[in-house]
Amino acid sequence: MLSVKSLHAYYGRAHILNGVSLEAAAGEVVALLGRNGAGKSTAMKAIMGLVPPTEGTVAFAGQRIERLAPHRIARLGLGYVPEDRRIFTELTVLENLEVGRQPARTGAPLWTEERLFALFPNLAEMKARRASAMSGGEQQMLTIARTLMGNPRCVLLDEPSEGLAPIVVREIGRVVQGLKGGRLSILLVEQNYHLALRVADRVYVMNKGQIVWEGTPAGLEADEEIKRRFLGVAEAGGDA
Numbered sequence: 001m002l003s004v005k006s007l008h009a010y011y012g013r014a015h016i017l018n019g020v021s022l023e024a025a026a027g028e029v030v031a032l033l034g035r036n037g038a039g040k041s042t043a044m045k046a047i048m049g050l051v052p053p054t055e056g057t058v059a060f061a062g063q064r065i066e067r068l069a070p071h072r073i074a075r076l077g078l079g080y081v082p083e084d085r086r087i088f089t090e091l092t093v094l095e096n097l098e099v100g101r102q103p104a105r106t107g108a109p110l111w112t113e114e115r116l117f118a119l120f121p122n123l124a125e126m127k128a129r130r131a132s133a134m135s136g137g138e139q140q141m142l143t144i145a146r147t148l149m150g151n152p153r154c155v156l157l158d159e160p161s162e163g164l165a166p167i168v169v170r171e172i173g174r175v176v177q178g179l180k181g182g183r184l185s186i187l188l189v190e191q192n193y194h195l196a197l198r199v200a201d202r203v204y205v206m207n208k209g210q211i212v213w214e215g216t217p218a219g220l221e222a223d224e225e226i227k228r229r230f231l232g233v234a235e236a237g238g239d240a
Contacts, residue, residue, distance in 0.1 A: 001024055001025055001026045001028075001060070001061060001153060001154050001185040002023060002024040002047070002058075002059070002060055002078075002154050002185060002187065003023045003057075003058070003059040003060075004020060004021055004022050004023065004043075004047060004056070004057070004058050004059075005021050005056055005057045005058075005059075006019045006020075006021055006055060006056040006057070007019070007020040007021070007043070007046055007047075007053050007055070007056035007057075007058065007066075008020075008053060008054045008055035008056055009042055009043075009045075009046045009051050009052070009053045009054060010054060011042070011051070015209065016039050016042045016051075016209050017039050017042055017043055017046060017053070017209045018208070018209040018210050019056070019210060020039070020043050020046075020056070020206070020209070020210065020211055021056075021211060022043075022187075022204050022211060022214075024154065024185045024186070024187050025185065026107075026153075026183055026185055027180075027182060027183055027184065027185060028185055028186075028201045028202065029176065029179075029180055029185075029186045029188060029199055029200050029201050030185075030186070030187050030188065030200060030201065030202050030203070030204065031188045031189075031190060031196040031197070031199070031200035031202070031203045031204070031217075032044075032187060032188065032189045032190075032203075032204050032206060033189075033190065033193065033196055033203060033204070033205050033206070033220075033230075033231060034205055034206035034207055034230060034231070035207070035230065035231065035232060036191070038206040038207050038208065038209070038230075039206055039208070039209040039210075040158075040189040040206055041083060041158055041159070041189060042209075043189075043206070044080070044156045044158045044187070044189055046058070046066075047078075047156060047187075048070055048073055048074075048078065048080045048156060049065070049066075049068055049069055049070040049072075049073050050070055053066050060073070060076060060077075060078050060153075060154065061076065061077065061107070061153060061154075063076065065078070074150065075102070077105050077107075077108055077150075077151070077152050077153040077154070078152060078153070078154050078155075078156070079147040079148070079150055079152030079154065079155040079156065080147065080155070080156045080158075081143050081144055081147050081155065081156065081157045081158060081160060082143075082158055083158040083159040083162055083189075085139050085140060085143045086143070087131045087139055087142055087143055087146065088131060089130065089131045089132035090130060090131075090132060091130065091131060092127065092128050092129060092130055092131070093123055093126055093127050093128070093129055093131065093134075093142060094113070094127050094128065096131055096142055096146050097113060097116065097142075097145060097146055097149050098149075099146065100145075100146035100147060100148075100149035100150050101149045101150070102149070102150040102151055103151070104151055105151050105153065107153055107183060108151045108152060108153040108183060108184070109148075109151065109182050109183055109184050110151055111148045111149055111151055116145045116148060116149065119145075119175060119178055119179075120141050120142075120144075120145050120175070122138060122141060123138070123141055123142060123145060126138070136163060136164060136168075137164050137165065137168030137171065140160060140164065140168070140172070141171070141172075141175070144157070144160065144175065152184070153183070153184065153185065154184070154185040154186070154187065155179075155184065155185070155186050155187070156187050156189075157176070157186055157187070157188045157189065157190075158189045159189055159190060159191060160172050160176075160188070160190070161173075161190060161191075161192045161195055162191060169192060169195060172195070173195050173198055173199055176188065176199040177198075177199055180199070180201075188200065193227075193231060193233050197217040197220065197221065198217075200217050201216075201217075202214070202215070202216060202217075203215060203216065203217055203219075203220050205220070205226060205230050205231065206230075207229075207230045212226070212230055213226045213230070
């Protein structure tokens with residue numbers, strides 16, 4: 001579904017991505033892990049066209065997209081949930097969902113308000129509430145739901161649990177688990193190591209703009225050196 005090969009990107013003169021390659025198959029959840037500053041969010045933005053890559057290729061559903069504008073990429077069915085949410089605070093929950101609506105597309109799950117409210121029961125109880133009156137966790141759920149209203153074939157989830165209370169982090173994990181098993185692919189950038197490994201089918205680890213490890217969650221759990229050097233996870237299993 002998504003194939004990234006030898007991607008390079010800069011912020012000004014700073015070389016942030018240095019030959020990143022990764023892929024996500026249809027229906028797969030792939031986690032991209034690494035310390036702060038490793039280049040994870042920049043990789044997401046480069047895939048989405050928000051940071052123009054200088055070298056490399058990005059293919060989505062068999063089509064090259066690395067030279068397309070972000071709105072054209074979105075119309076192809078690649079959804080993006082940014083780490084800063086960017087909801088419309090003066091609009092209600094239902095109005096935010098309507099903003100995200102796109103036509104049904106071949107090969108993608110079809111989302112309706114009813115189906116989304118089944119996945120996000122808290123949102124169902126506040127349909128008419130303005131987003132400005134919602135908690136951070138509720139706003140994050142709304143951001144994900146609004147992206148799903150576009151009927152994407154793949155979603156880029158950038159740090160969905162950042163700054164949220166543990167009970168909300170567990171809810172984020174439940175939502176991602178609920179999206180698994182269908183045709184939707186998910187590329188997940190996440191600082192919460194345990195959440196990422198709980199929901200992922202495969203994992204990539206980034207450091208200084210490069211992929212330094214790839215494999216299964218079980219393989220990463222067993223690799224104490226990679227966890228210590230690049231993730232700051234102690235051998236006891238907790239965060240360092």
